[in-house]
Amino acid sequence: MMKKLPLAIMLGWIACVPQRASATDIVTLSGKKYFEVRDIRVRGNMLTFSTESDIVRVPLTDLPPALRARYAAEVPKAAVPKATPQTLVPQQGSTPVTSAGAGSPHDLVVATGNKYLAQMAEDLQATKTTGPATYSAADAFSIDQLEEARRDALANGRPVAFFVVNDAVLIGPSKASDANAKGAFAHFVQTFARSVTPVFVFPEHDMAKFPPVLTTALAKPSLVSVPRVVFTNSEATEVLADLSLSNDRMTFAQRNEVIYPAVGMIKRWYVRIANSLP
16 A cells, blocks of 8 residues: 655656646737747837747737736827838839738738838739739849858848849849749849849859758759749858749749748848847
8 A cells, every 4th residue: 555645755756747837818809820839029009929940020019908908008098009000112014012811922021111121012912913024133132242141231230131043034034924944034023123132143154152051951953943942141151042843834822922921031030130120
């Protein structure tokens, strides 16, 4: 028969059992749910916190009244704006980008407050209606100008994007909606070129000049399906996202399915590393 332990010993044993660290669950007015959030802080009119896999920024206006009141006291009242739908100003001929469901350009980028991500969302939406455009090597830094590209990225607090292309995609106009390599190139350039530091690289004649981060990402550059975009940090030493095509005949909608995760990864870099406001 098992001997009964004294109460003091039992209480001491229970105290040694690891206890779950305290955390908070947050459900926003727009329906987003975040569980076991930690490191909650107020920055301007945004609530910043970390989850198991990300750092998130939520407008105070998207918090339930009780939760908003708890944290609004940490900032001047004037910093909490009146709740209004967020709308980006579209380019001519495009459809306005308004608050939408998960996976939309708006949902992926606007809540961060970063001006380059807002530009990226606007440009991604505009690719649906933009007509043919002609590109040249002068529209981006070259691989020979990599140091200048790094300085530009560091000065502006944005990633470097290596657009891996061949000479053929620069011949004649390209339209983002076309299901071919030229269409994919236009789609990628129109989406990202104004919100990152762009560098055009040509495996046909630039391979020997590739920085280590790009050589590692591409593995066998001569076999890479182009166009392709490799996003790195501002120093071009760490890959943030690799926008790879399964083939160069993907439709516009199929390419968007590849673009959205890349935008999400860039967003996380801005929030976690750059953490910059316009």
